[in-house]
Amino acid sequence: MSIDFIGVWIAALLTLFIFSFLYKDNPFYKFAEYLYVGISAGYFAAYYYHNVMVPNLFVPLQNHQFDYLIPLVLGITILFRLFPKYSWVSRYGFAYSVAMGAGINFIVYLQANAMQQINATILPLISLEGGFNLGQTISNIIIVIGVSAGLVYFYFSKPHKGFLGSTARLGIWFLMISFGASFGYTVMARISILIGRMQFLINDWIKPTIALISGS
């Protein structure tokens, strides 16, 4: 039995330990859960040290690039969050991060998620591209009505009565349909993860183990 296959056995048993929670909480599940949390924390600490801290900070400092002392100091200020008496020092590090993030994202976010999306919603109600296109016309009408009704639902400056109330209710219907679609996709994702684990258990663990035992 190779080292890799011992790894497969460990992974398979830990998978079964985690699945055992579906029956009820038990010591095997707890063991696997704590092991996962501990190993993840250790793995990421070591990974970030070697792949982020060393190449992005320690190596430049060793090469006398002393401007890297600025991010080092700002990073250390964030650690002051751990000491309540001096936690105000952490504001400098956070302020830099927030300002930098806002500055970089503000324009591109507005451009990509607001302007271009608004542009994509302003559609002809009758599509005549390459002749009359019924499917595209219906699609455009649904998008225009859906976006308008959805926006009216989130307009709270006037009571939702009369025409405004009816449109807001239509907006709720569109929102519910989109939530339903999102939930359907979520179910699909969770089943996919289950399928992935089952494929591992069947193809990488059970079948090779049977082959090993039977000597084939």
Place this chain on the structure above:
Amino acid sequence: MGITERLANIDRRIIFLFIAIAVIIPLLHPIGLPTKVSPPVEKAYQAMEGLPDGSYILISADYDPATMPEIQPMMYSLLHHAFKKHHKVIVMALWPQGASLAEEALNEVAPLYDAKYSVDYVNLGFKSGGSIVILAIGSDFSEPFPKDMYGDPTSEMDIMSNIENLNDIDLVIDLSAGDPGIPAWVMIANARFHRKIVGGCTAVSAPQFYPYLDSGQMVGLLGGMRGAADYETRLNILGTATAGMDAQSIAHIVIIIFIIIANIFFFVEKRKKG
């Protein structure tokens, strides 16, 4: 307690058991249910297929082992397609474990097409910083990636000799499991540098990216295991996503049946209580 009330309060472990059976049996005995390639996946396929041979493709592996069943088959299929078309593939990662998962796929697929490392493909590895990294490669690849995943200088590689920044990339593909991921690539690589983007994501996040597809900010989308299976179908590959689609379909049918039964019992009980 009547039978409807008892069934309405059925032990959830029985439902788990049904789902497990619905998943396991099709995996052991595939049915081969037909799949039809969805339009967003067809668009993604055409985006790659329509490029002249030898084009430069950038794949960002922004995912981790938790999302492997959905996204790793996409990586395999896209690499098959890219190498089949003799495209040059540059892989990078904004997620720590993405680079290793991409490496696993590259090591398996590249030899099938005699693709050579540093000539036909390269793995630049992981770089932290999210959108800052995308901004940086917008002006110069060598700035965030002076070395590849193995510590070799990228400036000495054949594949990088014609690449200065994002403007030299013909197609950007982001395989994303969250943040940083598709929104960052659309906001910077598309909105700012006008690159064509194809996205691959988990099914959970797929609905939020359809608006990018409708607006033309993305030229193709692979959503979840279904998206990966569609791409495999388009390439005539029998991958793990296609193998899982029977189980996916049967599990969905079981869930729909449970939802219908639960609703019937709910309304029957409601009527009884007046």
